[in-house]
Amino acid sequence: MVDPGPSPTPGAGEQETDGAAAPGSSGLEDVLVARVARHGPVTFAEVMELALYDPVAGFYAATGHAGRRGGDFLTSPEVGPLFGAVLARALDAWWRELGEPEPFVVVECGAGPGTLARTVLAADAACANALTWVLVERSERQRRRHGEILPLVEPAMALSVAAEGPRFVSLPTLPALRVRGVVLANELLDNLPVRLLEWRDDAWCEVRVGLGTPSGGPPGAGAHLAEYLVPAEQSHAELATRLVPAPSPGARVPVQQVAGDWARAARDLLDAGRLVVVDYGDSTAALAARPVEEWLRTYRSHDRGTSPLADLGRQDITCEVAIDQLELVLGTATACSQAEFLRRWGIEELVAEGRRVWHERAHLGDLRAMTARSRVREAETLLDPAGLGAFRVLEWPVGERTEPGLPTHR
Numbered sequence: 001m002v003d004p005g006p007s008p009t010p011g012a013g014e015q016e017t018d019g020a021a022a023p024g025s026s027g028l029e030d031v032l033v034a035r036v037a038r039h040g041p042v043t044f045a046e047v048m049e050l051a052l053y054d055p056v057a058g059f060y061a062a063t064g065h066a067g068r069r070g071g072d073f074l075t076s077p078e079v080g081p082l083f084g085a086v087l088a089r090a091l092d093a094w095w096r097e098l099g100e101p102e103p104f105v106v107v108e109c110g111a112g113p114g115t116l117a118r119t120v121l122a123a124d125a126a127c128a129n130a131l132t133w134v135l136v137e138r139s140e141r142q143r144r145r146h147g148e149i150l151p152l153v154e155p156a157m158a159l160s161v162a163a164e165g166p167r168f169v170s171l172p173t174l175p176a177l178r179v180r181g182v183v184l185a186n187e188l189l190d191n192l193p194v195r196l197l198e199w200r201d202d203a204w205c206e207v208r209v210g211l212g213t214p215s216g217g218p219p220g221a222g223a224h225l226a227e228y229l230v231p232a233e234q235s236h237a238e239l240a241t242r243l244v245p246a247p248s249p250g251a252r253v254p255v256q257q258v259a260g261d262w263a264r265a266a267r268d269l270l271d272a273g274r275l276v277v278v279d280y281g282d283s284t285a286a287l288a289a290r291p292v293e294e295w296l297r298t299y300r301s302h303d304r305g306t307s308p309l310a311d312l313g314r315q316d317i318t319c320e321v322a323i324d325q326l327e328l329v330l331g332t333a334t335a336c337s338q339a340e341f342l343r344r345w346g347i348e349e350l351v352a353e354g355r356r357v358w359h360e361r362a363h364l365g366d367l368r369a370m371t372a373r374s375r376v377r378e379a380e381t382l383l384d385p386a387g388l389g390a391f392r393v394l395e396w397p398v399g400e401r402t403e404p405g406l407p408t409h410r
Contacts, residue, residue: 028057028312032225033211041210041228044308045193045258048319051312052191053138059313060139075187076278076338076388077116080378081371082350084119089345091120091182095127098180098272102130103159103167105181107174107269109262110188111135113145114170121150121166131166132158132181138172146170174265179273180399183266186278187391189326190318192262194254196296197232197240199247199288204237205229207252209309225309243284243324251288254296256322260329267330272399275330278338281321281392295320323392330396339389342382351379 028050036042052059076083095104104127108116117133125131135150137143146152150168158169159177196207212226232240236255244253267275287295298305298315305315327333336344354375361368383389 028054029225029310032209032312036209036211036225041208041230044196044207044209047209047225047309047312048193048317051308051317052193054313055140057313059316061141062313074388075112075115076382076391077112077119077186079381079388080374081119081122082347082375082378083342083382084116085123085350086342086345086347087116088120088123088125090341091131092126093345094182094274095130100127100130101180103132103165103179103181104130105132105134105159105179105273107134107136107179107181107183107266109136109174109183109185109266110191111137111142111146111170113142114149114168116186117146117168118149121168129165133166133168134158134175135168135170136172136174137170140172143170143172174269178269178271180271181273183269183273183275184278185262185266185276189256189259189262189277189279189321190281191316192256192258194256194258194296194319195236196292197236197253197255198229199240199244199249199251200229204232204240206232206236227309239325240284243322244288245285247288252292252296253284253288254319254322256319256325259321260325263326263329267396267398270398274398275396277321277326277333277394278341278391279321279394280390281323281394283324284322285324287320287322321392323394326394333394333396335392335394337385337389338391338393339383339385341393342379342389347379347382351375 031054032042032047032050050058053061055061091104091106095101098104106120111117114135117135120133121128135143135146137146146168147170152170153167155169155171155175158167158175159179197204198207199205206229208228208230209225210228212224239255240247240253244251247253263275263277282290282295296308296317296319298308298311298317300311300315305311308317323333323335354372357368357372361372381388
């Protein structure tokens with residue numbers, strides 16, 4: 001590992017960049033400033049980990065959440081129940097593909113408040129009686145919501161077939177037991193910490209975060225977070241050179257080792273089934289060709305936020321998934337857009353059913369009629385080629401299957 005040295009200001013081999021955060025700041029910024037002052041510049045992954053997951057003041061521990069009202073961003077499950085209804089069809093087919101095992105385990109990673117599990121439950125899936133749904137969520141604040149909206153069971157009972165499903169269990173980390181079923185991550189990997197590299201002077205450098213001071217000010221005066229470049233670790237430089245053979249000066253790429261480690265652990269959790277990842281993503285070379293602010297973004301209250309080094313803990317930090325880096329770990333994925341995935345599993349049929357119910361019950365104006373009517377608007381959002389519809393759905397089958405996983409509509 002490259003040691004940037006104990007100095008909080010640029011030293012030998014370090015170059016300051018213009019990616020500085022304005023002074024003035026959250027408690028987490030004070031924590032990070034103190035850490036850098038004591039130990040020297042840190043990786044961007046450390047900044048991202050602190051900003052999002054600090055157990056007291058991190059974004060997901062304190063205030064951050066998905067949702068239309070009062071949320072910071074909108075995920076597909078939060079659009080409405082239609083996404084869960086379509087996913088239930090896919091789960092039924094994957095269950096049959098495995099020979100209808102009991103239990104059939106779905107491990108949802110980054111489950112948030114449990115919205116997706118609740119909507120799949122409401123869809124009355126054929127696999128429901130065999131279903132064990134494991135909600136994995138590291139935010140204690142979000143996990144407290146699970147018991148409010150779902151009938152949770154103790155973890156020891158989660159894989160029991162004595163009790164009729166569906167069974168729901170809430171955990172802070174991946175379960176320890178291997179299972180037959182599906183590991184699902186919807187918009188999780190873009191929130192996992194990344195390290196940043198920049199191509200500068202014909203070499204890959206790592207972007208570290210240290211302390212800067214106002215121009216012309218005395219050392220230590222008005223200290224704020226600022227970017228510095230140091231020589232990249234050899235393994236990271238080799239990875240970037242392999243995936244981006246002809247970078248332009250100033251090009252940046254993420255190194256998504258944390259996502260790769262998660263993907264390996266998720267795959268190894270399965271005796272048989274599939275790993276399914278839904279997120280926005282691109283190749284590492286494509287990310288290098290784009291401005292960094294296009295793929296490394298912040299959000300707050302449904303609007304774009306400020307610099308990733310500012311307002312730590314008060315805004316979401318998200319990085320597009322480098323799909324080819326995942327494939328180096330897992331092999332080539334079966335990939336399609338979210339719009340293609342939803343059409344494959346019958347979203348248009350469900351929307352047509354919604355239109356029919358609305359026309360039959362519009363004069364009543366009851367809950368069933370309004371839910372049916374909302375399917376049209378939900379589908380427009382979920383299929384939007386400039387939004388959620390463009391997300392990538394990546395699938396890695398694991399183990400043996402008894403028959404092709406073709407759509408089976410009820």
